[in-house]
Amino acid sequence: MRSAITEILLANHKSALKRARQSIVRQKRNTHIKSTMRTHVKRFRAAVEAGDAGDAAAKLRIAESAIRKAASKGVIPQRRASRSVSRLSKQLGTLQA
Secondary structure (H helix, E strand, O other): OHHHHHHHOOEEEEEHHHHHHHHHHHHHHHHHHHHHHHHHHHHHHHHHHOOOHHHHHHHHHHHHHHHHHHHHOOOHHHHHHHHHHHHHHHHHHHHHH
């Protein structure tokens, strides 16, 4: 993957420069959304490992929100989001049972 400066330098005309700038901004936004989503999922899994069902349920709501938001923004596919939420819910269900 090329660096941001290299990508802009490769652009030869005005519209290509603008597209390169937009690409960099979108890449940073997508990285932030995906990183936030992963952090919330990790926190949920840590709560499950600790065996705290109440805390895990609260963290699942937050993680599900982050996953759905990432899917709605196009960062991850909708099917992957549904699959991830389903698997996390299943983990919570086994903890509560």
